[in-house]
Amino acid sequence: EIVMTQSPATLSVSPGERATLSCRASQSVSSNLAWYQQKPGQAPRLLIYGASTRATGIPARFSGSGSGTEFTLTISSLQSEDFAVYYCQQYNNWPPRITFGGGTKVEIK
Amino acid sequence: QVQLQESGPGLVKPSETLSLTCTVSGGSVSSGSYYWSWIRQPPGKGLEWIGYIYYSGSTNYNPSLKSRVTISVDTSKNQFSLKLSSVTAADTAVYYCARAIGGSWNYWGQGTLVTVSS
Numbered sequence: 043e044i045v046m047t048q049s050p051a052t053l054s055v056s057p058g059e060r061a062t063l064s065c066r067a068s069q070s071v072s073s074n075l076a077w078y079q080q081k082p083g084q085a086p087r088l089l090i091y092g093a094s095t096r097a098t099g100i101p102a103r104f105s106g107s108g109s110g111t112e113f114t115l116t117i118s119s120l121q122s123e124d125f126a127v128y129y130c131q132q133y134n135n136w137p138p139r140i141t142f143g144g145g146t147k148v149e150i151k
Numbered sequence: 152q153v154q155l156q157e158s159g160p161g162l163v164k165p166s167e168t169l170s171l172t173c174t175v176s177g178g179s180v181s182s183g184s185y186y187w188s189w190i191r192q193p194p195g196k197g198l199e200w201i202g203y204i205y206y207s208g209s210t211n212y213n214p215s216l217k218s219r220v221t222i223s224v225d226t227s228k229n230q231f232s233l234k235l236s237s238v239t240a241a242d243t244a245v246y247y248c249a250r251a252i253g254g255s256w257n258y259w260g261q262g263t264l265v266t267v268s269s
Contacts, residue, residue, distance in 0.1 A: 043214070076255035078198075085259035086198065097257060115194055129198055133254020139214070140200035140254065 044068055044132055048143035054151040061117040063146045065130035070110045074134040077106055077115045080145075081126045089128075090115065117148075125150055153178040154247050155260035163242075163267050169235040173248030173260060174228070181206055181226045186251040189222060189233045190242040192262075199244075202253065204231055238267045 045068040055061045065075070073093040078086035090098040090106035093113060102120040117124055130143040159171035164257050173187070180187055188203035202212035204222045212220045216235070224231040235242060249256040 074254055078256075085249075085262050087255075087259075088255055088257045091255040091257075092254065097255075131198075131255065139211070139252045140202070142198040144197050 046143035048146050052147045056151045063115040065113040065143050067111045071132040071134035073109045075113050076131045078129045079126045153258045157263040159262045169238050171233045174230050187231045188249045190247045193244045198202050243267045
C-alpha cells in the first residue's frame with residue numbers, strides 16, 4: 043500500500059499570507075495526485091488533480107506542484123474561506139488503489 | 152449538475168450488516184467513464200476509501216475491507232449501494248458516496264453518519 047504523509051499537521055497562517063502544504067508518497071505515484079479541501083460538516087471538495095490541474099471553479103490562488111513522491115499545495119493569499127483541512131490523495135496504478143494523507147489543518151494565526 | 156444523496160440506517164448493531172444507498176441525479180450510473188465510490192470518515196479522523204464500481208460493473212475494494220464489502224449498482228433506479236458486513240464500533244463513520252473520473256472525486260454526497268452500537 044502506498045502511504046501518503048502530509049506535513050505539517052497544523053499550519054497557522056494570517057489572512058493574506060501564503061500557505062504551503064506538503065504531501066509525500068512512500069513510492070512514486072507519478073502525477074496521480076489530488077488535493078481536497080474539507081470544511082467542518084461538509085464533504086471534501088476537489089481542488090487539484092493530476093498534481094497541478096485546478097478543478098472546475100477553483101480559484102487561481104490554489105496551485106499544485108510536484109511529481110513522483112513530493113507534492114505541494116500552495117495557497118497564494120489566504121482568504122477567510124480557505125481555513126479548512128486539506129487532504130492529498132494518490133491514485134497510482136490502474137485500477138487504482140486509493141490512499142489519502144492524514145490531512146493538514148490550516149488555521150487562523 | 153450531478154447530485155448524489157446517501158440514504159440508509161443511522162444506527163447498526165455490532166456484527167450486523169451496514170447497508171447504504173446512493174441515489175444519483177443529473178447523470179446516469181451506467182454512462183460515461185465514471186467510478187462510483189464509497190469513502191468514509193470516522194469522527195474527527197481522516198478519509199478512507201472503501202471501494203468503487205465502474206460504470207461497466209467491475210468493482211475494486213480497499214484490501215483492508217475487501218472481505219466485508221460489496222458495492223453494487225441498480226441502473227433501473229440510478230443508484231449504487233454499499234454493504235459492509237460484520238460491523239464493529241470501528242466502522243462508525245460518516246459515509247460518503249462520490250463520483251470519480253480518472254482517480255479523483257469531483258462530485259460528493261453530503262455524507263451520512265452511521266453509528267455502530269447495541
